[in-house]
Every structure is written in structure tokens, then in C-alpha cells.
Amino acid sequence: MTSRVTFISPAMNAALRRARFDDGWTPLDDIGTAQARSAAATLRPAARVLTSPGLRCRETAEALGLHGPVVPELAGPDMGGWRGRTLDEVSAAEPESVGRWLTDPDRAPHGGESVREFCDRIARWLADARDLDGRTLAVVEPEVVRAAVVHALGMPVAAFWRLDVAPLTATALSGRSGRWNLRLGRPLAAPDSDD
Template identity: 60%
Template sequence: MTVRLLLISPPAGRALREARFDDGTPLAPADLTRAREAAPELPPYERLLTAPSARCRQTAGVFGRDAVEVPELAGLDAGRWRGRPLAEVSAAEPDAVAAWLSDPAAAPHGGESVRELCARVTGWLESAGGGRTLAVVEPEIVRALVLTALNAPGSAFWRIDVPPLTATELTGRAGRWNVRVGRAL
């Protein structure tokens, strides 16, 4: 059965604007307003899924129906870097940040590597049901699913930009995917 999966990245939120690792900070009222303004641009869907982060759950809530939270769609576990500004971590641990950004198997923060994240979401995608599904997920989940769909190497992970409130569509089935990226809502 063909899968139509529309991945929506949530509004930027405070952590992204401050260039720090997400720590679960909820969206500001202005971010929620942007999500409400984008909602009419969404195509019809049969299921609404959400990553467990606060900003994904809040964004999905704005879209009007009860969303099903999917643990496998959680954002990258940044371990001990969680909540810290990237500039601070880069100054304190330049070699660790360089390794994290260049080696998909590296997890110097004690959390999850890009390779582990990609394996997690690939497993989820292979078991995703058919029909039209809208999933509100963090940008790194969009990156990982695009890599999976294109059978691209993990080294391409940081080369994919996922702006806030954009849609990336995957259509197909396990082993054969088409990708449409970055449509603004």
C-alpha cells in the first residue's frame, strides 16, 4: 500500500532562535500564531502524528485533531548538551563538536549519534501504515527520513536544511520513495 507522509517542522521556538540544544521549552504565543496561520495550508490527512517534544505537540494541537504521539519520532538525544547554547559547547569542547558534525557515528555528548537516530526513524518508516499521514516532527527527523528515502549516506545529514513550518512529503513504500522537500506553509 502506498504511504503519503507529510512531515511538518514546527515553528522555530526559543531554543532554535537562541542556537541552543532543545530542552523542551514550549512555544511562545507568536510561534503558535504562526502555526495557526499555516494550518489552512495543510492538505487533508487521515492520521495526525507528533513527536513527543513540546513544540511538536503544541503545533499538532493547533492543527485541530488529537495527535498520536510517536516515541520513535523523538528528536535527537543531545545528552549532556541538552539546553546548552551551541557557541558555549563549541568553545568548551571544539573537538567533540567537530566530531559530532563530521562523523555520523559520533555521540560525544553521551546521547544519540546521527547514525542511531537514522536507524530509529528508518525502522519506524518501514512499519508506517498506508494512507495519508501528517507528522509534526523536529528538523532532524525530517533530515533522517529524507536520508532514508534517498538511501543517502549519514554524512549528508547536516547538509539538509529544514526551515520552520515547512512541509516535506514522502510518497511510496519501503525501498521505493519519492521526496518533495521544503514547501512553505
Template identity: 65%
Template sequence: MASRVTLVSPAMSPSLRQTRFYAGEPIDDLGAARARSAAPVLPSPARTVTSPSVRCEQTAAALGLDAVASPELAGSDMGRWRGRTLDEVMAAEPESVARWLADPGWAGHGGESVQEVCERAGSWLDATREADGRILAVVEPDLVRAAVVHALGLPAAVFWRLDVVPLTATELSGRAGRWNLRLGRPLDGPGSSATNSR
């Protein structure tokens, strides 16, 4: 039996626009409108889940999904950096940012390491093999990266080389312990603005 998992990144929010470490902000009006217009292009899932964050839950609602929040799909715990922009953190702690970007096992900000997020996402992804049918998950951008790293057996250091654009779908299908990847396709049509996210 093949497992099919579609990972949808959240719609645009102020923290994504500002490259700010997420601290619970909602999606913006334009992001909500684009999510509503994208609803018809989504596959029909057997089960729908979401990261337990405001922006993922609001994106799921705007997409017309009745999703259940799953604690294991929470975004990275960024510790003391939560709510700050990347530029602010780089100005205050340049060595720490350099270490965070270079060492997947580093968690000196007081939260989770990239390696821990990849392991957590991988455990969830592996557990989906027991589920029947298609799963659609509206998840934080870092969870999309982490799931792809795990699915393809990539080293965790590749995490930062994967860009996740708001409101895109990344599809994974697996059978017999092997995953195939269909890279993120936009859900909101040709007029969307492609912005990388942290």
C-alpha cells in the same frame, strides 16, 4: 499501494532562535500564530502523529491536529549538551563538536549519534508502508533530516547538509520499496521568516 507521509517541522521556539539544543521549551507566540494560520493548507491525513516534545505537540495543536505522540519520533538525545547553545558547546568542547559534525557514528556527548537517529527514523518510515492513507507527522527538525536521509538512501554524513526551516512540510511518497521526495514547502505563507534549525 502508495504510502504518503507529510513531515511538518515545529513552529518557532526560543531554542530554534538561539541555536540551542532543545530542552523542552514551548513554541513562542509568533510561532503559534503562524501555525494557526497555516492549518487550512495542510492535507487531510488518515492518521496524525507527533514527536513527544512540547514544541511539536504545541505545533500540532495550533495546526488544529488531534495528534498522538510517538516515542520513536523523539528528537535526538543530545546528552550533556541539552539546553546549551551551539556556541557554548563549541567554546567548551571544540574537538567534540567537530567530531560530531564529521562522524555520524559519534555519540561522545552521552546521547544518540546521527547514525542512530537516522536508523530510528528509517525504521519508523518503513513501518508506515503498512498504514492505509496519508500520515501527517509533526516532528523535530532532526527527524525530518533523518527520514530524508533514509528515504533517499543517502549516507548519514549528508544529514548536516539538509536545512529544515520551522513550519515547513516535507512530503514523501513511496511504493515498492522506493520513496520520492517533495522538498519542504512553507506552511505559513510568503511573510514567514526562514531560519535554519539544529
């Protein structure tokens, strides 16, 4: 049995534009909503659709015409006391904490999840997803895509920061026999018959 999981990153919103640690309640902006609606026809049907709990993911799924349950395990990382603040604000107020967070995957100076804890959570979800037959579409935060790629390729957790996930792109994993193969960030605006 081959399981296929296509991760869709959310469309643009104010939190992404300002590099703000999203609090989960920032809606899509008008441009992001329009782009997601125009990309709706590029997605092939799937056996199941899943969504991260964040508002931008739920609104992206809706604009894409996708309907499925919210999965708490697919939430973005818990940013603790940094939630709702921009990276610039936190860097100015807590430069040493930000430096430790960016260089040590086991540190969580903000009081939320460390990068390692977050990647481990997504790895556990992927282990369960390997047993799903057919194709799954999951509209998730960009950090979830990063963590999934780190796990799928057996990369060191520190590589998490070396991966960029553009808004409204599809990253596909196909798995069987205990391993995953990766297909990176296809823009949803360009239909592709291989996904």
C-alpha cells in the same frame, strides 16, 4: 498500496532562535504560535496524525488544529549532556567534541545518540510506515525530517548535516514497492493542492 507521510516541522521557539539543543520542554513563542494558527487551513485532512514528544511539536500540532498520538520513536535525537545548551556554549567548552560530532556520524561525545543511531531509528520507523495506507501527517523535529530524507534517498549519513529544514514547512514522502519519493519543504503558509 502507496503510503504518504508528510512531515511538518515545528513553528519557531526560543530554542530554535538560539540554536540550542532543545530539552523537549521549550514552548513555542508567540510568533511561532500565531504563524502555526494562520497555517492551519493549508493542511488537507489525513488518515492519521502523529506527533513527536517535544513540547514545540505538540504545541505546533495543537495550533494547526491537528490531534493524534505522541510517537516516542519520532523524538528528536538524544543530545545527552548537551541538552539545553546552545551550540556556541558547547563549541566554546568542547570544540574537539563538537568537531568530531559534526564530521563523524558514529560519534556521540555528548553521551546520547550518534547521528547514525538516530538516522537508523527514523529509518526503522519509515519501514513500518510503508505499510500504512493513506496519508499520515507527522509534526516532528527538524532533525527527524533530515533523517527521513537521508533514508528515503539512500544518501550517506554524513549528508544529514547538509540538509536544512525551515520552521513550519511540509516535506512529503510517498512510498511503495520498497522505495520512497520526496517532495521538499513546502511552506505551510502557501496552500498547495498537490500534497
